[in-house]
Amino acid sequence: MSAREVQITFDAHDPGAQAEFWAVALRYVLQPPPDGFDTWDAALDAWGVPPEARNDRSAIVDPDGAGPRVFFQKVPEGKVAKNKLHLDVRAAAGVPPEGRMAVLEEACEQLLALGASRFQRFEPGEELGSGFIVMQDPEGNEFCLD
Known part of the structure; x- marks a missing residue:
């Protein structure tokens, strides 16, 4: 049996900014838009995502495809205690x-x-x-x- 693929997920106030920071920290890149779309805006337009919801999620990927995807999701609450995982x-x-x-x-x-x-x-x-x-x-x- 092979190992399972892992995604690392961060709760965030500003998923886009967090993705930009961690892309530099990990030497990752922003996840490219899906096939058939030149930009994320084009994809989000096609899917009917309103402008105010376009920073609800973001992701970065290892450009070599070896490391896990890192996903950032918008949450309303702030961080209140030390991470149990880092x-x-x-x-x-x-x-x-x-x-x-x-x-x-x-x-x-x-x-x-x-x-x-x-x-x-x-x-x-x-x-x-x-x-x-x-x-x-x-x-x-x-x-x-x-």
Whole structure:
């Protein structure tokens, strides 16, 4: 029996903005419109989706087709507690230990410029890890750069 495909879903106030942020963070792309449509607006027009509902959903995909689809859905309520699940963004995978934290800091700066917040830096050897940075996306969802 083969493994099941997984989609990661985020609840969001602004699905489009969250999709843009996470596309950069994960090196993904916005999901292209379905076959037969040149743009998402053309597809949404054909499906009768009113303009005020066009930011209710968004998705990003791995351009190489290897990673899971990430879906963002609009919800009315805000985030009220710490995530019970978070993503570890492997920004320094394969980087030798001596250059690891510099690579993570560079990725951190890029994401800060897109609206992320930095929470805490853990040095190599702390928390039994090889060094990582805890951050929050623009809507407050925790994630780690490692």
